[in-house]
Amino acid sequence: MMSLLAKWTRENNELAFNCKQQNDELNRDHNNLFSHRRCSSDFHKLLRKLQGIPPHSDHAQLELSVVYNACVCLTALSHFEEAELLLTQAAHRVLELAGEDRGTSDPSVLWRAALKSVAGTALHRHVLSLLCLQWGIWLAKSCLNPIKEFQEEMSLLERQGGAVWDDCRTEAKEKIPNIPRLVLDPRRLAELLKICTAIVQGAERLNEGWNTLSALQAAAALPAPRALIAYTHLLSGSCLAHMNRPQMALQCFRRALETDPRCACALYQSTLLYRQLGNVQAEIQALRILHSTLLLPPTTEPAPAAGRLLSPSLFLCSQSLGSLLSVPSALSVLHSLALKCVIHDRVSEGVENYLDLLAALRSEDQHGVTANTLTAHAVVSTLPKLPRLYLEAAAALLMARRPADCMALCDEVIGTILDLLPDKVLLEDPEDGSVAESREEREEAESGLVKLLWAAAAYLLLGHCYAQQEDWKQAVTHYTRCFNLLVKVHCKNNAFSPQVSAPDKESNQGVDLCVLQRLKGISLAGRGISFAQMDRLREALRDLHLGLQALPEGVSAGQWCGEVLWRLDRRREAAACWEKTWSHTCPPLAEALPVYAQELQSGPLLDPTELRSRLKELGPL
Amino acid sequence: LSSIIFKALSHGGKVVLFTCKPDPGADGSERSGLTFRTFYFEREGNAFVKATEGAAAISRKLAARMDVVTCESALDVQRRVKTPFVLVTKRSEKGGSFQYSLLTLAGSPNRLEPCIEFKLPYQMKGKVRILQGPTVLWCHGNSAFYTSPLAAGVREVPVQTTRWLFGELPIHKGQLFALGLSEPLLTNQPQSTLGYFLELGQVFDGSLILPRPYLCITQCVRVLRADGEGDALRCAVVAATSQKQLVLFENGTVRDTCELPFEQADDVQVVNTGRSGCLLLVLFKQGHVCAVWKETFQVRISMKAIHSAHVGDFLGCGTEQALLLFGGPGFSREPLEKFLITDLCGISYSTSLPPQENSLFTLQALESRLQKSQLRLCLKSKQRRLGSKRPPLPEGLVALWDSDEGSDGETLDDKMHETPATSSKPKADKLWHRITGDQLVVGLILSAESASGVSLSLLTEPGQSSPAVIQSRSQVFWLPARGPPTPTLPASSSGRAFSEPAAKRSKRRVAGDDPEARRLAVTAATELAPLLTSGCVKCRAMLHYAEEGEALVPESRPATAVQHCGNVSVDVHDLCQTPLLQNPQIRSDEVREDLLSLLTVLDHWLFRIDSPDYSLGDVDGWIKRREGFKKIEVSPEHLLLDSPGCSAPMLLRWHQINPFQGNLSIHSRHFFSIRTLEKISSPQLMGTREPLRNTLTLRPSTKFSRRM
DSSP states (O other): OOOHHHHHHHHHHHHHHHHHHHHHHHHTTTOHHHHHHHHHHHHHHHHHHHTTSOOOHHHHHHHHHHHHHHHHHHHHTTOHHHHHHHHHHHHHHHHHHTTOOOOOOOHHHHHHHHHHHTTTSTHHHHHHHHHHHHHHHHHHTTOHHHHHHTHHHHHHHHHHIIIIIHHHHHHHHTTOTTSOOOSSOHHHHHHHHHHHHHHHHHHHHHHTTOOOHHHHHHHHTSOOBHHHHHHHHHHHHHHHHHTTOHHHHHHHHHHHHHHOTTOHHHHHHHHHHHHHHTOHHHHHHHHHHHHHHHHSOOOOOOOOGGGGTSOGGGTOOOHHHHHHHOEEOHHHHHHHHHHHHHHTTOHHHHHHHHHHHHHHHHHHHHHOOOGGGGSSSOEEOOOOOHHHHHHHHHHHHHHTTOHHHHHHHHHHHHHHHGGGOOSOEEEOOTTOTTSOOOHHHHHHHHHHHHHHHHHHHHHHHHHHHHHHTTOHHHHHHHHHHHHHHHTTEEESOTTOOOOTTOTTOSSHHHHHHHHHHHHHHHHHHHHHHHHHHTTOHHHHHHHHHHHHHHOTTOHHHHHHHHHHHHHTTOHHHHHHHHHHHHHSOOOOOOSSSOGGGSOOOOSOOOOHHHHHHHHHHHOOO | OTTOOEEEEEETTEEEEEEEOOSOOTTSOSOOEEEEEEEEEETTTTEEEEEEEEEEEOOSSTTOEEEEEEEEEEEETTTTEEEEEEEEEEEOTTSSOEEEEEEEEETTTTEEEEEEEEEESSOOOSOOEEETBTEEEEEETTEEEEEOTTTOSOEEOSOOOSOEEEEEEOSSSOEEEEEEEOOOSSTTSOOOEEEEETTTTEEEEGGGTSOHHHHTTEEEEEEEEEESOGGGOEEEEEEEETTTEEEEEETTEEEEEEEOSSSOEEEEEEEEOGGGOEEEEEEETTSOEEEEETTTOOEEEEEOSEEEEEEEOTTOSSSOEEEEEEOSTTTTTOTTSSEEEEOSSSOEEESSSOGGGHHHHHHHHHHHHHHHHHHHHHHHHHHHHHHOOOOOOOOOOOOSSHHHHHHHHHHHHHHHHOOOSOOOOOEEEEEEEEEETTEEEEEEEEEOSOOTTOEEEEEEOTTTSSOOEEOOEEEEEEEOOSSSSSOOOOOOGGGOOSSSOHHHHHHHHHHHOOGGGOEEEEEEEEEHHHHHHTTOOEEEEEEEEEOTTGGGSTTSOOOEEEEEEEEEEOOGGGGSOOHHHHOTTOOSHHHHHHHHHHHHHSEEEEEEEEOSSBOOOSHHHHHHHSTTEEEOTTSTTEEEEOOTTSSSOEEEEEEEEETTEEEEEEEESSOOOHHHHHHHSOTTTSTTOHHHHHHOOOOOOSOBOOOO
């Protein structure tokens, strides 16, 4: 009759074999949770049997192997607490076997005592592999201090690898049944944990502002899955970026991508760095690649780390790392790309990107799922609200001289929100603490303001469209509609006049008020220009003056104001007006403000050289 | 009044209470005696109703102190019915001996009749069992004793051990057994469980019932099912252990375990609830009880402050229920006042709980059924899984970036053997020769712009006859420039400088590779034996090389020039040990010549190690740390293995192309099987990492074997 030990060993070996096989099979179906759960409960059951009798030296190897197997399965399920409990119990039983259990609760003391009690015996490597699992759990829980304490023991596991484990392996090959099988070679586990620890430690230290370059470089030479090697390069890059060596940082990001072409976070970090460097073309290029990378279908996890059983992501859950590995959603990236293109003179490209974005949003709306929820990276969505996206796209279309398409988008925006517009928006001075206003009221006023601005912007763009088509009458109508919406906003405190040139104000309302003011200026200027085109010069002059009042740095308003004055034969005034306008440098499009709240130069233009020659004819003032 | 002690048992759906009258009257008028009362459960009244009662006078002597030891329902073998038995003890006045009587409650008139009487010189302590027969079993010291009407007197189990467990096998002819620890005959022999069949007087292997490690920790045991006889015995057993576990054994193997909520288990009873399966009722010494479903082997319910628990069909519904009698202050007056009858499957009657709370038990019952059906579901899916086929393996990803770095490694290796296009007249530097193994190697160190067409041939000494070409094979090796003190080939790319952009690095490398400073070694190897037998100990070394300019025209055979560069005379004294093998740490020309000789003579194998998903790590360091491998100072990238076990030295070179690829170059005398490679190579490359093994492409692409 077989002894209890032999039976239990056989049971363990069968379970381990099944576990490995199922894992191999199921991994392809992305459905290994169930299999892990069953493996873990089977091992746990076997362990209960083993631990149902007092610790015995004959059974100790098997028992520790089963603890190891059970804990690997539990770890794979992220059941770290349960795994830790089993590990602690096992350590206590090891001590009990040596008759040394003093019931310590400090894990470091416990493990040290357990290791000491088995020093020089065959159990030593078993206890070490359990400690290795404990290491993984500490890592998963971001407890880096005990890991530092046991660094020496961990390297011991790797080093002793050679001789002892090889013997074990050859023996196992000869199919001696009484060697307990493990579901995962502890050396593979140690290997995985080593690089994961290096990555997490690197991220933590980076977060604390330390230079971790050498440690990360050493980690890059470790045996590891491709994705993790890529992370070490990524972290080196971030480290170099912190050290203000952007070119070297970019080299590292490139190396991360070379190692793992799917390392989207390296691309994203590159775009951030290019932005910081002001290298717009490179940034746009990187954004484009990032977008197409994010659109790739999620692969079957290619990293067979630690025999497919334990995914590295289990151990890479530190917060500092998470923020480094986070990547915006594909749509956010597409939006940034589109906006960048429009702002930096690549209008037609920007238009295409905007149209792609709107199409993607529409199909996503229909299917109701985000394609990116499946990607492994943390997804950050920074996508603006839909009306704003429509308006930005419309502005791009206008710039690309596609007024009909622009009008279609604007009509859609107006059609959607016109019924929701408030009759009046009353704004409080946010710095005026004396007015006790309820939060809901303020929020309502803010959302009313935002909607009003969207509708006004839509009318403004429509006005621009008609102006582009030289339908001046329609242009005047739409500029007027825009302006009429804008005057519905009232500020309670008269002294509080929004500063146009302060778009970088912290609060949303600050930006909104800035946009309000700009829209006022631009719409008045537009109407003035339209009147000028219709030869209604007095009305034109009035509007252009008002427009300049609202937006003193308005270029077209200034130029056209001069032109109207010139036509009215007020040439000296015209000259002064032009001079003043030219004294402002024409500001390039900026990212801080919505594109549609900036001067798009889409309307009728005046040739400055012609104006200057007229001035020359006029002679000195 | 508080000293009244009740012992209760369940029999035929009724509860029987036994009480000994306490101290006889001080005047001695009252005889000490045993009273019994039977109760049945009345559903309508939700209470137990007394059915019969009676008394038995046991002692004819006055003033004898009497106690109920235990009572149990057991099979009366003669009458073949289950009968309640009660064991009482009387202590004689002298105090020297103890009188025991087993009484049975038999027959319709419900009378207590004496069954066995025996005397012991000591008082029974510990657990006393009344099992089928009736048989009374107990332990004293290291011995187990039993008595029954058939046994005629007190018998002793003829084995002595420190620990005894009693039980009965529910087989056709009941088998009473006792389990104990057998003392090993030899100290290193493992202890096993000793079993003894009382009726047969036979010793058997008790580990069929309870494995040895459990014997010492088992507190109570019950056999659920058994068949077969002797060594073919098959049985299912539950045991409660001191490790707070209830363990299910099947044929001596642990089938399942269940953590118990309390310590010190006293008894395990089985409740057959009919369709819902078996419930195991575990009683604990402190008056706790818990119920475990046999199928799921999980604790369903646990309760405290229980006086006793009984199993029977108290409701008369055909299945069994558990009856829990709650202890408490009023227990001695009305022992059956507080009770709970339940099968955890919908049946629940209790005085302490109002009827509407019974839904709780219904819920629990539903839950327990659900639990069981889940179990079945789990089993089903298990079977389905076994039937499913393996899906095909997904295609591996192709690395996108190995093009530039990979070619880096290629060229490095090709430099060793292939020859660039242009050439000029080479300048011979030094001619040397070695006897390596059974071969003569003649080598020439020379400076040349290219190695195009460079080879070395051997001619016999013209003095004897007309010069003849000696069959030989020639190889060319690039040597590092003379300038730097350490002769190294370009370093592997694994340890790249971090901070340098790629452009800078490549520039520097080109600058170091000045073609004018190139030195090479050309060797010719030939079998030594034919030379010696033909008496030819002197030969001429001829250097062949391509004429300048010719090689620039493609597709044309370059005109070769021949140059005599010295004579070699073979001396038997050259057979002595080579300095390289004696001490690879020496850096001298002789050692380098030894190395070149070895490289010429040994077969060459080149393996491309390719692990697309998992980086290789520090293979170089790993190989260097392996025992027996020695670094060669004149060419540090080569490792020498010259252990006594190997018949010929082996040279190993690891070149890492990138973190995921590397070349392993091996120079060895003998045919190389994968198995040998596995032995010498790192576990990171071979062995346990299964996925890698799939992708490992072994490419013995450039094998230079001896051409004859």
